[in-house]
Amino acid sequence: METLQPSTEIANAPTKPVAPQIAVAGVSGYAGGELARLLLHHPALSGTRPIFLGRAGEAEVGPSTSLEALHPYLTAPGHHASTPVFPFTWNRIVDAGTKVLFLATPHEQSREWVPEAIERGIKVIDLSGAWRLQETRNRDVYRLTDANPKLAAELQAEAVYGCPELHRDAIRSARLVANPGCYSTSMILALAPLVQAGLVDIDHGIICDAKSGVSGAGKAATAKTHFMYAADNLSAYNVFGHRHTGELLEQLHLSADQIQFTPHLLPIPRGILATNYLRLKQSTDSSTISAVFSNFYRHSPMVRLYPSPQLPQIQHVVRTNFCDIGFELASDGKRLVIVSCLDNLLKGASGQAVQNLNLMCGWNEQEGLL
Amino acid sequence: METLQPSTEIANAPTKPVAPQIAVAGVSGYAGGELARLLLHHPALSGTRPIFLGRAGEAEVGPSTSLEALHPYLTAPGHHASTPVFPFTWNRIVDAGTKVLFLATPHEQSREWVPEAIERGIKVIDLSGAWRLQETRNRDVYRLTDANPKLAAELQAEAVYGCPELHRDAIRSARLVANPGCYSTSMILALAPLVQAGLVDIDHGIICDAKSGVSGAGKAATAKTHFMYAADNLSAYNVFGHRHTGELLEQLHLSADQIQFTPHLLPIPRGILATNYLRLKQSTDSSTISAVFSNFYRHSPMVRLYPSPQLPQIQHVVRTNFCDIGFELASDGKRLVIVSCLDNLLKGASGQAVQNLNLMCGWNEQEGLL
Amino acid sequence: METLQPSTEIANAPTKPVAPQIAVAGVSGYAGGELARLLLHHPALSGTRPIFLGRAGEAEVGPSTSLEALHPYLTAPGHHASTPVFPFTWNRIVDAGTKVLFLATPHEQSREWVPEAIERGIKVIDLSGAWRLQETRNRDVYRLTDANPKLAAELQAEAVYGCPELHRDAIRSARLVANPGCYSTSMILALAPLVQAGLVDIDHGIICDAKSGVSGAGKAATAKTHFMYAADNLSAYNVFGHRHTGELLEQLHLSADQIQFTPHLLPIPRGILATNYLRLKQSTDSSTISAVFSNFYRHSPMVRLYPSPQLPQIQHVVRTNFCDIGFELASDGKRLVIVSCLDNLLKGASGQAVQNLNLMCGWNEQEGLL
Amino acid sequence: METLQPSTEIANAPTKPVAPQIAVAGVSGYAGGELARLLLHHPALSGTRPIFLGRAGEAEVGPSTSLEALHPYLTAPGHHASTPVFPFTWNRIVDAGTKVLFLATPHEQSREWVPEAIERGIKVIDLSGAWRLQETRNRDVYRLTDANPKLAAELQAEAVYGCPELHRDAIRSARLVANPGCYSTSMILALAPLVQAGLVDIDHGIICDAKSGVSGAGKAATAKTHFMYAADNLSAYNVFGHRHTGELLEQLHLSADQIQFTPHLLPIPRGILATNYLRLKQSTDSSTISAVFSNFYRHSPMVRLYPSPQLPQIQHVVRTNFCDIGFELASDGKRLVIVSCLDNLLKGASGQAVQNLNLMCGWNEQEGLL
Structure with a gap:
């Protein structure tokens, strides 16, 4: 992980026209709701439709759940269709051609899903604490277990702490961003x-x-x-x-x-x-x-x-x-x-996650956040 | 049940010296806590110690639970002993010579316990909805079942709706007061x-x-x-x-x-x-x-x-x-x-319950409530 | 004023490129702050700079007041210049070529300023109660006095009650919109x-x-x-x-x-x-x-x-x-x-005012409001 | 002023039957209201009627102001007379035979009134900051002026900081208690x-x-x-x-x-x-x-x-x-x-003031405070 030195430039290139497919898992919580709101109004994503999914085994998300049912304040104007929320499956994510996956899930689930996503070539912005800390401390604090400890250790070493003000350059090229607490x-x-x-x-x-x-x-x-x-x-x-x-x-x-x-x-x-x-x-x-x-x-x-x-x-x-x-x-x-x-919920969670997305996509850092 | 006519006098007799033994079941809820507070500071009860009990099968109340643990704001000054809260048993209530039992319990429990208390010669002030309504409506609204339907119907007919402003005289001589919503x-x-x-x-x-x-x-x-x-x-x-x-x-x-x-x-x-x-x-x-x-x-x-x-x-x-x-x-x-x-929690629950106790004991209606 | 019949179509024409000059008087209050926020982020106004002004004789607005000083939550990112707020003068408004003036001012001031603005060819969206009611009732309720009663009565008759759901068509061509309470x-x-x-x-x-x-x-x-x-x-x-x-x-x-x-x-x-x-x-x-x-x-x-x-x-x-x-x-x-x-502050004041602006400018009604 | 050493005993003598006349100046503020509430319910004061007064030149307190008008939550039951609040005059205080005066007034007024009260033989519990600090610091912090600087300096030296847990014994015999912040x-x-x-x-x-x-x-x-x-x-x-x-x-x-x-x-x-x-x-x-x-x-x-x-x-x-x-x-x-x-408002102001009163009167420290 890089040093504390702040990066020295800010991207001012015009926003690129083609947006990657985004998926969000764990959309039913407060951070998930705010993330959905930000992504649905993000100018660079206006041509795409993010996929919204629940957590593993979540009773609240059934086959016909809508974003509006989980977060009534996100109800669209009357003439618009409702936004579906799907139970979590990798098929749903992969079939849609997802390029970036947000995880607004408990740290146990994030710990399990990040290696699977990375192996499928999907970049991850994880809002949990599962990948924020170095190996030894992480075990002490979160007491997580890994199916593949070697891969997990490699990913832990590779993960970038998603604080743009400290790690802007590393975030731009990261596969795994551990969004800060x-x-x-x-x-x-x-x-x-x-x-x-x-x-x-x-x-x-x-x-x-x-x-x-x-x-x-x-x-x-x-x-x-x-x-x-x-x-x-x-x-x-x-x-x-x-x-x-x-x-x-x-x-x-x-x-x-x-x-x-x-x-x-x-x-x-x-x-x-x-x-x-x-x-x-x-x-x-x-x-x-x-x-x-x-x-x-x-x-x-x-x-x-x-x-x-x-x-x-x-x-x-x-x-x-x-x-x-x-x-x-x-x-x-x-x-x-x-x-x-x-x-x-914003700079402390979902807003910062979108700030990281902006950097990873080469967009202006503040895009969709003002 | 009497008519709407308000009673025509207010008891101003001096408070009597001997206070009856009081018990409270369901002390862990908000109304129970306020009831405990009022009874512990009630001038006419200064020579007695009310017994505090949990609800049936309540995990929160174990063998060494204290009132302070359930309601920290009720902690007495440092030099005083803590007030115990016991799991609910009839033995505990009967052995103490309880004369008046407050039930701050769910209506199902109140429906079950009131006949048992009355049969033991204990008067009841019930804060639940179980005994407030006439027979037919009560069944429709609360869908309660009775072990002894005949006795329950008699008690239902006898119960006094505990609104002192409407039923002051009937409350004075009641065995069962249904404290209003x-x-x-x-x-x-x-x-x-x-x-x-x-x-x-x-x-x-x-x-x-x-x-x-x-x-x-x-x-x-x-x-x-x-x-x-x-x-x-x-x-x-x-x-x-x-x-x-x-x-x-x-x-x-x-x-x-x-x-x-x-x-x-x-x-x-x-x-x-x-x-x-x-x-x-x-x-x-x-x-x-x-x-x-x-x-x-x-x-x-x-x-x-x-x-x-x-x-x-x-x-x-x-x-x-x-x-x-x-x-x-x-x-x-x-x-x-x-x-x-x-x-x-007071005039809408525990305060009104104490107002009813005052009437039942022949004390000034406002005793311990100003 | 038209009947209650809702208008029958919604403008879906593409947003026009040239935006009119906007001015806002009375920006120091809560509605004024929200209005400033909406206008500063309005997509159709991205090429313009609205002018922000105080009320008449307002101590809070001096020669070097900024929007950020009045509403700290509106502070722009560090690299951006602050937004000035000027003491109210007609010169400032006229010299800028203002086409639409929002008044977020007390009803006495709105009553005085609306005729002056209309006579200068400036359309007004007034957020006060000064022009919402028919002549007789208005006098009873707000007890306003007019420098030119005849002109005021004409404007009162001409004013459109700015509820788009009831008066969409009339708002489109209005010179004076009385924004509802x-x-x-x-x-x-x-x-x-x-x-x-x-x-x-x-x-x-x-x-x-x-x-x-x-x-x-x-x-x-x-x-x-x-x-x-x-x-x-x-x-x-x-x-x-x-x-x-x-x-x-x-x-x-x-x-x-x-x-x-x-x-x-x-x-x-x-x-x-x-x-x-x-x-x-x-x-x-x-x-x-x-x-x-x-x-x-x-x-x-x-x-x-x-x-x-x-x-x-x-x-x-x-x-x-x-x-x-x-x-x-x-x-x-x-x-x-x-x-x-x-x-x-939004559908009940500043948001509805922007909705009316959108109609008056031929833009989508929800522009800048989702 | 004594050292930090806590006093070593607690008064448990039975409450004395004869209560001194109490007056409260500055009853219209929050602390004044709470003080009135405590004194009106204080068991040792049940035979007396405290006098309640406004601050100097207070518009809110006129010739027929009541405590209930200033603090509606203090309204007594319907059958009781209202409690008058008088404009501040020394005559009112002296004629009633006041022995202890509470000042819930701005520090400028407390600084002026304390010497006058002490010279009249009235003890004072002052809730302002006027007498809490030693001479030099006091001037720096509160910038107060004195009509009689010599007397003020003597009273400042004599004043007891009214924290019973630190200065219990000194409070018992104090003429002037500076109630803490x-x-x-x-x-x-x-x-x-x-x-x-x-x-x-x-x-x-x-x-x-x-x-x-x-x-x-x-x-x-x-x-x-x-x-x-x-x-x-x-x-x-x-x-x-x-x-x-x-x-x-x-x-x-x-x-x-x-x-x-x-x-x-x-x-x-x-x-x-x-x-x-x-x-x-x-x-x-x-x-x-x-x-x-x-x-x-x-x-x-x-x-x-x-x-x-x-x-x-x-x-x-x-x-x-x-x-x-x-x-x-x-x-x-x-x-x-x-x-x-x-x-x-209680241990941080009016409750602590009553605690000090209890000590000064030889009552149990917690009297009227549980």
Whole structure:
């Protein structure tokens, strides 16, 4: 996997006329619904029809399920036909000539299906956590088993972490993109520029206090997604133990004692705000920090930087694919608070997945995302 | 069952010193939790310890369950012992010398347990719908089966509908109180005074548009209690078909074509607001209507009347046992809008149940409820 | 003003290449922000730059105000220039060659500015209530004064009520479009088909119980828009007295005693749900009613009809320009409940305004709105 | 002011029969309303009638204002008289024989009124920030001016910081209690035990990431308390600059570079959760930390401690006077996360004020607060 160095150019070539056949598996969840919405309105895909499929063994998707039944807000105007959703089969995917497959499936299924897709010559953008981490850590965190461990290890090594702001060039030519976690994206984009610039006293320890809306917990009805649990409430969870921590360690090249991350459940449908606390090696001024951010993201249309001391808020990013970043520096010039925000279903999931598709297809990175 | 006529006096005798042993079955739900809270702080019960039990076969209640584990907000100050919750057994209830049993259980369980309790000489306040309706309608609506149909029919005939504002005297001497539904209470209290006074053109039809917070849907995690379904949303449901309609018909002595009720799910934890539309037989002025309300509720401390055109709001009643009522009359003096509000877990459930307990024990009706 | 008869065809001509110069006054409010967002992303306007202006004497709009400062969520990607917002002057509008002016201004300002714009040859789409009602009623409801009463009366008579589903043809050639109220749109679209078909017993009286999110109350910070007032609450207001009632009367050709409408304030940011109660002249079946709706809206891409007994919800329409409609019929075949939903800032304001622009420009009605 | 050492006993003497006359100024705000509610239901005050007054020059309080008009949720049952609220005058307070005056007023007014009350022999519990900080810092933070600087300085030195868990004994005999800030209470109670025990590496720096509901921002209708700003949002504010920071420094005996605190605005009506990050001097185990907390709060009925790794949530404390505290320790035994929660209007304001009243009157500390 490449280094943290951001890629140095942005594709501005005119969008190509011929679009590849797209398939989406796992369309019934929240990320799947948003992915369907984005693909159905994507200008470069206007001549094609993506195929939408369920997960393996999903009761909700039968022989005559429609996208509208799963996500009523996606109902097309009255005169248009409904969009079918099929039970998952490889035949359906292969027969349609699928070139790129999105997996919005649980990590166990993604772990099983990615090798099958790649062997069939189909590129994959996987929204689960199954392929985001290096081999050893991945086993520890997700405890996945592989039918063909050797192939899985090779694919794991080949997988590109789908954060365009860090790995733009590698994504362009990837066969397998591991789409980042929602929390991880918000923290990595806040921290990467200064960590990469060597300005951060990483041994002092970085603290990320992150808060997410309930859609991040998924569509399953559980005690914690019950309205009565989440509404008018705030709770911390998985302190020292959230799975996204591994992505921070690998993408920022940190050890486990150099960063800690506490997730909280916010009483809102969507959006993440991360308040990131770090100490600089030496006293610095705000304009230097601004310059580091601006330079790092100079080719990244999906990151919006705020002039200090303005700070982003969740409302500014909800229903967009932007990650907004602002910061405030203490009077000692060393203690720094960086606030980052994104929509967990868009820049934290489906929007970023489409951003990766755009890169893989040679289209403008922001195509269909503004 | 007695007529609609409100009872004519309010008990103001000093609270008696000896309190009966109380038991509560089904304490794990929202109504059960609120009931426990009210009983633990009830002045007349300060010398006793109510027994708290689960439902039949409830996995959540094991041999060492505490009230605090089920409802963390009920945790006592650090120095106090925790309050045990026992699996349901008759032995536990009988051995403690229980005199009054609250059932905050599903209607199937209440239907089964009430005859057993009564036969053991234990009075029951049942919060389910099992005993609220007359025999025939009850079978149609709840489709319950009885081990001893004859006894059940007798108890059904004997059961008192636990709305103190309508049946105060009967409740005082009841063995079985059927605690009203939350929606029904809000609408019956809004409509009873004018219907009883003969002022309403009931053949024109009464329309009740009612809206409830999510706690009304219960603690089970379902697609409809998911935060993502309920938040930022409003939906109508069970149009023409909600079970509480039967209570309206019986308590207001109306036929099914004379009243209709549409429930809606509000994106709030608790509270009901009902907007009730009716037409008066002849043109009337606001002061006449006010007088009817004031007279009807002159002995009812739990109903607060608003001077027209002031209207109650959900926030005014949440976490109280009040039902607030206001109205506005059209310039024709005939079209009337009555707005009523209550907290569905208190006046709509557990608070009203304690109000009934107070009457059954000869205490002040509002004891422990202000 | 034309009759209720829906227009009979839908424009499917290819979008024309040359777009007119657009200006928007009053861009700082919620409707203004959504209007800016829609126009900036409108495919037919991609070659133009709309001009954005404040209201008269607005402190919030100074010489260097940007759209991003007023509406941070509209911030463009980092590499793009910010969008200026100018203090309102006629010179600015005229010098740019403006052909169509949107007014998202208070009704007093719209009343003053519309004659000035029309006299300068500029067409107007006015989002306020200033020009929606016929002369006499308008004076009663809005109490507006005119510099040139004769001209104002002529314009009032000429103004087209901007509901495309009712007045599509007249909008195409209008100089002045009075964009409908948010509440009114939700109720008129629910009721017009059956009223127009003569099926409704209008003398029995129609009752509309409508609920709106807080954005409908505008951006001014008041006691009623305070979070602490609106959150976890529901309140009825302006019973028998809401200004939008006049639109119902005129568009549905009803008298004041034939319809009543009660607005409620919902604890959500946006969305309206109206529960409409009416009685049919004679017993009817659901399929007949469905057929009336389907036929009435056969050329209307922005209305989505639900098969009975499915009902729309606010979440299905928020952030869309759709009005969703469903109904349920009582077993007597006469009592009917129609539920309609829309986003008050889109189909209830700015989206409908763009729909009207599309018609006035000869574009597809749904252009830029899907 | 005394040291951090907690007091060593809890008053269990029976409540005395004679209650002092109480007055409350500033009853129209949120804290004032909650204070009125608590005092009206306080068992030890059942024989008295507290006097309720407005702020200086408050338009909302006229000659015939009632508590119910200011706070409709406080409306008494129908048969009871309404509770008057008077414009503020010293005569009203003195003539009634007031012994204890609560000030729920802006800090400028509290600064002016406290000396006047003390000189009249009236004890004060001040809920503003005017008297919480030592002389020099106070001037820097609140920029207050004094009519009699010498007297003000003496009173400032005499004022007791009204946190019973830290200053129980001093509060009992205080003439002037400076009731703590809401944020400060949540963080001080989380941090004091371990800081006092000398276990914390304070030079490493303590980070407090705190989140508060909107009632903390007060009743004034502003852009930031607008429902549309606060709902579905989260925002950080006053980074490195919140006024409550001074309380942390003084009560925990820390310097400004040893602790930082970031407040956030939560989309909920009430409740604060603080996530506190600190590093221990040496590797420690959870049971040692638990023991420190248990010992520190062994006489404090209003603090509830959670067994690690259980953590409190806002819902557990809302509408209670408890501060709930839990923690989780990293596997290195050094990095510690302490989560604390309280209701900003109760333990963070009015509840704590009544707790202080109880101590000053020799009553049980929790009287009227359970």
